[in-house]
Amino acid sequence: MEVRIFNCMVMATALFVAMSVTANANETTARALRLAQQPLADTKPGNLEKGKDVYIHRKKGNCLACHGVKELENVPFHGEVGPPLDDVGGRLSESQIRLQLIDAKVNNPDSIMPAYYRSEGLNRVLKKWKGKTILSAQEIEDVVAYLMTLKGE
Numbered sequence: 155m156e157v158r159i160f161n162c163m164v165m166a167t168a169l170f171v172a173m174s175v176t177a178n179a180n181e182t183t184a185r186a187l188r189l190a191q192q193p194l195a196d197t198k199p200g201n202l203e204k205g206k207d208v209y210i211h212r213k214k215g216n217c218l219a220c221h222g223v224k225e226l227e228n229v230p231f232h233g234e235v236g237p238p239l240d241d242v243g244g245r246l247s248e249s250q251i252r253l254q255l256i257d258a259k260v261n262n263p264d265s266i267m268p269a270y271y272r273s274e275g276l277n278r279v280l281k282k283w284k285g286k287t288i289l290s291a292q293e294i295e296d297v298v299a300y301l302m303t304l305k306g307e
């Protein structure tokens with residue numbers, strides 16, 4: 155009898171944990187979708203030169219390591235893990251690009267692209283990174299501005 159009550163409690167706890175994990179995931183997705191609609195709060199209009207810097211530099215976006223761009227052919231080490239972005243500004247809207255940067259998992263739960271502007275819903279984050287995002291809001295806007303200029307030939 156006691157064993158059955160115990161089992162019941164274990165199952166209820168497991169269900170509760172599973173439900174709150176799903177709820178958190180939904181909240182994270184809803185937040186990303188909401189944020190992507192317009193320029194992030196407290197930012198100036200995106201600066202495309204700074205965006206290009208973020209795109210190239212390893213300690214910032216390091217986007218080039220996964221996404222080659224012909225326009226940057228003078229810069230070495232273009233990766234091929236992600237699709238080339240030469241015409242991304244013609245294919246995607248500003249909001250779609252912003253969403254992909256905020257949290258790539260919204261479009262593809264298995265994405266290996268880092269979530270550049272997500273601070274919650276991450277497991278086991280080092281204390282010094284808690285509540286921090288990989289890129290700042292302004293850096294996101296700068297990269298969006300740069301990508302919007304890539305329209306292919």
Ligand code: HEC
Nearest residue numbers: 215216217220235236237251254258262265266267268297
């Ligand atoms: C570790 C590899 C990796 C890094 C780093 C990375 N991405 Fe991605 N990215 C991907 C992959 C893979 C995809 C394909 C879709 C998916 O799986 O999410 C993608 C998709 C995209 C898309 C959508 C492309 C399309 O054609 O629909 C954009 C835009 C994008 N990335 C921009 C960026 C930018 C900007 C950065 C840097 C701030 C970046 N990515 C960094 C791997 C990466």
